[in-house]
Every structure is written in structure tokens, then in C-alpha cells.
Amino acid sequence: MSGSDVPKIRLRGLRKAFGPKQVLDGVDLDVMPGHSMVILGGSGSGKSVTIKCILGLIPADAGTIEIDGRDVLAMSAREREAVLDRTGMLFQNGALFDSLPVWENVCFKLLAQKRITRTRARDKAAEVLANVGLDASVGDLSPSELSGGMQKRVALARAIASEPDIIFFDEPTTGLDPIMGAVIDGLIVDCVRRLGATAVTITHDMASARRIGDQASMIHKGRIVWTGPAARLGETGNALVDQFARGEREGPIAMELRR
Amino acid sequence: MTLSPTAFPPLAWVAALGRATLALCRTAGAVVLFALEGLSHVVRPPFHFRLFLRAFLEVGYFSLPVVGLTAVFTGMVLALQSFSGFSRFGAEGAVANVVVLSITRELGPVLAALMVSGRIGAAFAAEIGTMRVTDQIDALTTLSTDPMKYLVTPRLLAGLLAMPLLVLVADVLGVMGGYLIGTLKLGFGSATYLKSTLDVLQVMDVVSGLVKAAVFGFVVALMGTWCGYNSRGGAQGVGAATTTAVVASSILILALDYVLTEAFFAR
Numbered sequence: 232m233s234g235s236d237v238p239k240i241r242l243r244g245l246r247k248a249f250g251p252k253q254v255l256d257g258v259d260l261d262v263m264p265g266h267s268m269v270i271l272g273g274s275g276s277g278k279s280v281t282i283k284c285i286l287g288l289i290p291a292d293a294g295t296i297e298i299d300g301r302d303v304l305a306m307s308a309r310e311r312e313a314v315l316d317r318t319g320m321l322f323q324n325g326a327l328f329d330s331l332p333v334w335e336n337v338c339f340k341l342l343a344q345k346r347i348t349r350t351r352a353r354d355k356a357a358e359v360l361a362n363v364g365l366d367a368s369v370g371d372l373s374p375s376e377l378s379g380g381m382q383k384r385v386a387l388a389r390a391i392a393s394e395p396d397i398i399f400f401d402e403p404t405t406g407l408d409p410i411m412g413a414v415i416d417g418l419i420v421d422c423v424r425r426l427g428a429t430a431v432t433i434t435h436d437m438a439s440a441r442r443i444g445d446q447a448s449m450i451h452k453g454r455i456v457w458t459g460p461a462a463r464l465g466e467t468g469n470a471l472v473d474q475f476a477r478g479e480r481e482g483p484i485a486m487e488l489r490r
Numbered sequence: 491m492t493l494s495p496t497a498f499p500p501l502a503w504v505a506a507l508g509r510a511t512l513a514l515c516r517t518a519g520a521v522v523l524f525a526l527e528g529l530s531h532v533v534r535p536p537f538h539f540r541l542f543l544r545a546f547l548e549v550g551y552f553s554l555p556v557v558g559l560t561a562v563f564t565g566m567v568l569a570l571q572s573f574s575g576f577s578r579f580g581a582e583g584a585v586a587n588v589v590v591l592s593i594t595r596e597l598g599p600v601l602a603a604l605m606v607s608g609r610i611g612a613a614f615a616a617e618i619g620t621m622r623v624t625d626q627i628d629a630l631t632t633l634s635t636d637p638m639k640y641l642v643t644p645r646l647l648a649g650l651l652a653m654p655l656l657v658l659v660a661d662v663l664g665v666m667g668g669y670l671i672g673t674l675k676l677g678f679g680s681a682t683y684l685k686s687t688l689d690v691l692q693v694m695d696v697v698s699g700l701v702k703a704a705v706f707g708f709v710v711a712l713m714g715t716w717c718g719y720n721s722r723g724g725a726q727g728v729g730a731a732t733t734t735a736v737v738a739s740s741i742l743i744l745a746l747d748y749v750l751t752e753a754f755f756a757r
Binding site for chain 1: 536617621624625626628629631632633634635
């Protein structure tokens with residue numbers, strides 16, 4: 232296998248249960264370097280748990296998680312930290328630190344790793360905020376003073392400030408109006424392309440999935456049931472995916488709920 | 491034949507007691523491990539000095555008004571009550587002694603710790619609990635920052651180091667409260683009251699109070715951070731964590747006060 236054939240992220244047989252509920256039941260997924268993968272699925276299907284397992288926020292019960300061909304679960308804590316250093320994450324609700332001003336939120340990782348001085352961090356924050364369409368003056372505000380759309384943009388700025396190799400987006404357009412959602416999607420695509428990063432996005436929003444993703448996967452009952460080009464969503468030939476993509480009430484997913 | 495609680499209902503309470511005991515042991519063990527992990531970061535760089543300073547000011551400086559007022563009024567009440575009680579058998583002269591010993595050995599550290607528990611323990615639990623339920627603690631991890639090192643260690647250290655200073659001030663203010671009532675209301679001479687105070691006071695009285703203060707400060711910070719860090723379930727979970735932090739640290743303060751008093755003063 233040549234170097235370029237090694238997936239940036241490879242999951243094999245990933246399993247996770249919370250008590251009696253088996254949330255992940257053998258997830259297999261490959262995300263190639265520089266690709267943008269969208270993971271679709273209903274509420275409670277295990278999308279967020281998959282990302283949290285990759286990031287080490289939740290310990291997986293079984294399976295393997297490989298990043299650049301190396302099994303993360305077999306790494307020492309220090310090696311895992313080194314892998315995490317190369318990732319960025321945009322949380323669903325932003326998860327901005329409300330005790331810190333925006334500029335410190337944006338440059339948090341750079342400051343924590345002492346890659347930058349506090350004086351330089353203000354300038355760097357202004358640069359990154361400009362990349363997500365925000366004025367430098369926003370840097371002095373507190374996160375609680377920002378609208379939902381601005382908070383998402385600041386969270387995106389924080390995720391990309393350290394120029395990571397891999398960026399995870401957890402429902403980036405949830406709670407935003409359609410226009411702001413499209414703006415955030417556009418910013419995500421621009422930022423990921425500019426950095427040449429690999430992106431994994433989880434979303435319910437089909438328009439967002441088509442705009443952001445090169446590839447899409449659908450997770451259902453803890454397993455990946457389809458993977459293919461994001462542009463084909465809605466006409467994949469897979470009944471589960473097509474029903475989900477079209478938002479139809481009738482179909483295999485609804486029938487299963489009735490049983 | 492096996493005798494199970496379900497087969498023999500009168501034994502059900504034993505099973506319940508056993509479950510509660512096991513749960514208590516599990517929680518106690520988890521709290522101890524949490525404390526040890528928090529303290530282990532004190533000697534492992536990087537250090538978040540700015541966060542320590544902020545927590546130190548929160549515990550030691552911004553708690554001064556409430557702790558100071560508590561100490562002054564406690565000293566005043568103590569002087570009045572002991573004068574009223576001792577005058578029944580002609581021992582009014584012991585008022586200054588009782589005030590200074592009670593304040594330095596017991597009331598200074600215990601009341602200050604209880605006030606700080608309500609103020610700081612609750613604030614720590616609410617702040618960290620909110621961070622937990624809004625994914626901010628997970629965000630710290632993804633930003634290459636150990637949440638224990640960032641959130642817990644500076645607060646534990648601040649509780650441990652700031653409380654003795656706070657209690658030292660409370661001791662002085664408490665004695666001053668007694669002095670004011672003694673000289674202005676009860677008719678003691680200023681020099682006589684101060685001499686009685688200093689004659690009976692020993693270094694051990696102050697030191698034992700300061701050791702208690704350090705332990706209580708650590709307990710308040712520990713329970714606040716532990717409850718916040720492990721809170722679950724949104725606003726209700728954060729509320730429950732805050733209540734638990736205050737109640738648990740208050741009970742621990744009173745229980746540990748007995749243990750430490752026994753260690754320092756039991757003959």
C-alpha cells in the first residue's frame with residue numbers, strides 16, 4: 232500500500248455501550264487524507280459518540296482507531312496527546328470558554344502550548360477572526376455578548392487557529408437560520424481547503440452535508456450502512472439513506488420505530 | 491438453601507444498607523483518587539500560575555468581607571454570652587481568655603470555612619459543572635489542555651494556601667470584636683483585656699487553627715471541584731452538584747474539626 236492510500240482515519244469494529252444500550256456496534260469507516268467526510272444519522276444513532284471515541288473523550292469498548300496508520304488506542308498517553316495536538320474540533324454548541332475573551336478563546340491552544348506570546352496572540356486572533364469574517368474588535372468581547380452565528384464563527388476560528396491536520400465538526404449549522412448555516416458551511420469549506428486538512432462532519436442537515444462533504448456515510452443502529460459521494464445523497468439506492476436524505480416519514484426507519 | 495433478600499423480605503434492609511455502604515466507599519475512593527491526581531499536577535509542568543492567582547484571590551481576598559463580618563460578630567456575641575454566663579459564679583475575668591481561645595482554636599477556622607464553603611465551594615461546583623454540561627471540559631481536552639491541571643489543581647492549591655491567611659485575619663477580627671464589647675459595653679479596661687488575651691494565648695492555639703484552616707480550605711475546594719467535574723444532566727445536574735458540594739464540604743469540615751481537635755488537644 233502506498234503512503235497516499237493510507238487513510239487519515241480508519242475505524243474498524245468500533246464498539247461502545249452505555250449500560251445495556253449498544254450505541255456503536257462495529258463501526259467501520261475510512262477517511263482519506265484531504266477529504267471531507269460527512270457522517271449522517273438520526274438522533275442517538277452514535278454519530279457524536281464516534282467522534283468522541285476518535286478524540287479519546289470517550290473510551291471505546293472494542294475495535295481499532297487508526298490515524299495515519301497508527302492505532303491510537305494502543306498508543307501511550309504522550310503519543311495520543313501528540314496526535315490530539317494535530318486535531319481541531321468545533322462543538323455543536325460552540326463550547327467557548329465564557330470566562331475568557333474571544334481572542335483568548337481563539338488562541339487558547341497556541342497559548343496553552345506556549346507556541347505564541349500573549350501579545351502576539353491578540354494579532355493572531357485578529358488574523359484568524361478575519362478568516363471567518365469577523366472584525367478584530369470582536370476579539371475583546373466575551374462569548375456571551377455574541378449572537379449564535381458569531382459564536383459558531385468564533386468556535387470555527389478556535390478550531391482552525393492551530394492549523395490542524397484533522398478537523399471535526401459536530402453539527403455546525405444546528406440552531407442557525409438557513410442563510411447563516413450556508414455562511415458557516417462556506418467558511419468550513421474554505422478553511423478546510425486552505426489548510427489542506429481532513430474533515431469529519433456530523434450533521435442532520437442535508438443541504439449542509441452536500442455543501443461540506445466530498446464523501447458521506449450513514450450510521451444506523453451503531454453501524455455504517457452506506458458510504459458514497461455526498462452529491463448522491465437522496466438517490467443512493469439505499470432505502471435507509473434515501474429516506475433519511477429526503478426526510479420522508481414512510482420508509483424502513485419509520486417502520487422500525489413502529490415495531 | 492440460599493437466603494436472598496427477595497426470598498426473605500426482612501433482610502431487604504440489610505441489602506439496602508450494603509448497597510449504600512458500597513456506594514459510599516466507591517465515592518470516597520473516587521474522591522481520594524481525584525484529589526491525588528489534582529495534587530500530582532502541582533509538581534508536573536506546565537503550571538497555570540494565572541489561574542492559581544485568580545482562584546487565590548477569589549478564596550482569600552474576595553471572601554474577606556463575609557468572613558470578616560462573621561468573625562467580628564462572633565467575637566462580639568461570644569464576649570456577651572460568656573460574660574453573661576460567667577457572671578453567675580464571679581468569673582467575668584475569663585471573658586477575654588474564652589474569646590481568644592474559642593476564636594483561634596475553633597470558631598475562626600470552622601466559621602470561616604463554612605462561609606467559604608457557601609461562597610467558594612458553590613461557585614467552583616457551579617462554574618465547573620456548567621463547563622461540563624456545555625462541553626467546555628471536552629473542549630479543553632481537544633485543545634491539548636489537561637482539564638484536571640487547568641481547572642482542579644489551581645483551585646485545590648488556592649483553597650489550601652489562602653484559607654490559613656483568611657483565618658489569620660478572621661482570628662484578629664474575632665478577638666477585636668470581643669475586645670470592643672469587653673471594653674465599650676462590659677466595662678473591662680483596655681490594657682486589662684489585652685493582657686488577659688495575650689497571657690492565655692499560646693502559639694499552638696493559633697497554629698492548630700491555621701492547620702485546620704488549610705485542611706478545611708482544601709476540603710472546600712476539593713468538594714467544589716469534584717462535584718462540578720462529575721455533574722451530569724444540564725441545569726438540574728449543575729444545581730444538584732452545587733448543593734452537594736456545599737452540604738458535603740460542611741459536614742466534612744465539622745467531622746474533620748473533631749478529628750483535628752482530638753489530634754491537637756486530646757491528652
